[in-house]
Amino acid sequence: MGHEIRAFVLDDSVKARRGKKMAGISSHFDHLTGRVVKGQQVLTLGYATEEVFLPLDNELYISQKNIAELKQPFRDGRSHVAKRYRESVLLSKPEMAARMVARAGPEGFYRRVSTGGCLVWQ
Numbered sequence: 064m065g066h067e068i069r070a071f072v073l074d075d076s077v078k079a080r081r082g083k084k085m086a087g088i089s090s091h092f093d094h095l096t097g098r099v100v101k102g103q104q105v106l107t108l109g110y111a112t113e114e115v116f117l118p119l120d121n122e123l124y125i126s127q128k129n130i131a132e133l134k135q136p137f138r139d140g141r142s143h144v145a146k147r148y149r150e151s152v153l154l155s156k157p158e159m160a161a162r163m164v165a166r167a168g169p170e171g172f173y174r175r176v177s178t179g180g181c182l183v184w185q
Contacts, residue, residue, distance in 0.1 A: 090128040108163040
């Protein structure tokens, strides 16, 4: 039995959007096309093996260039959606990536628990 390659993988895919009234869009460099596009960029943390990619966490990243402003503020700034939106504007991609890896770290994805003689990942 050989050693299986396993790793965390970060992906920052860009989805171009054309709507003029969409919140959460900004200008991003699209590595596939080699151009700057207006759209949404999602940073995804996944667990990869040689056979499979399992998405674990994702966050919307809003750059500081050409941000489409919210048409109206959130009713409750304490809501989960309002907090996630605020973080997507304020945090850099490396900061987001570090937080996602920390959430998937020793107390999360890595933790192994023995149940009835079986070893399971949580």
